[in-house]
Amino acid sequence: MTAQLIDGLALSRLWRTRLTERVAALRARGVQPGLAVILVGDDPASQVYVRNKVKACHEVGIHSVLETHPADLSEDALLARVRALNTDPAIHGILVQLPLPRHLDAHRVIETIAPEKDVDGFHVANAGALMVGQPGFWPCTPHGCMKMLEHIGVDLRGKHAVVIGRSNIVGKPMALMLLQANATVTICHSATADLAHHTRQADVIVAAVGRPRMLTADMVKPGAIVIDVGINRDANGKLCGDVDFDAVREVAGWITPVPGGVGPMTITMLLANTVDAAERATA
């Protein structure tokens, strides 16, 4: 059995077409959705990601402002920039690219973003809203994973979902979203005693570990849905996920590729959150 591919690029194209229409409707009533992206320092990977986000905004008609700051920017100066954007009526979404240089407290910076402009969904107000099932911005990566699961038409009710990873950005919100969809959810992490024991029982596996090809074929139940959140470089410098794709695709029922899977959907959900923010701000 060879798994069916969940194509994040194709699904992104579909979503971005619909978002383009919503942006056009906003513009017809004089509202141009705006996203501010703040990049501190010159990490080459972050520069690539940020450029992709700006490009994606352009694609759907979102106005984007890219602010780049030197790596030695003071925390006070960064917080002042965030506060200025909080009150800027042309800006509906604010994203501070992570990771930040070590002297900056990411938590403090994120908590300074107005929750209604926190299109990353990282502010405690948005994390809390997800936790209690109230409206708010959902973090883009797990949200994109949910849209991929919806797209293939799987009913998650009563399914066993295993999330590997417990970060605030991916693992924890992913588990809450799956729970909200009535899955039975297990969260595994670096201290889990027998990871394969859990993953072998899973109908859905979300791998968000950051370790190249760590999910191997023997850890996957035949027919399972496998979502790969990892973006790693292997020993040869090749981009790869947390899933041993070539082997796991022979066991799984559905699988997301890297690249072309969760990554593009993450950016698409950022665009969707920004359009939502503009609609809510001007309703």
Ligand SMILES: Nc1nc(=O)c2c([nH]1)NC[C@@H]1CN(c3ccc(C(=O)N[C@@H](CCC(=O)O)C(=O)O)cc3)C=[N+]21
């Ligand atoms: N405040 C903040 N919000 C983020 O959402 C955020 C962040 N900081 N810091 C870094 C991570 C990483 N991230 C990615 C998004 C898309 C791709 C993506 O589109 N990847 C392509 C491949 C890109 C490549 O070739 O390297 C793909 O998977 O097909 C990757 C990584 C968002 N992040």
Ligand SMILES: [Mg+2]
């Ligand atoms: Mg994680």
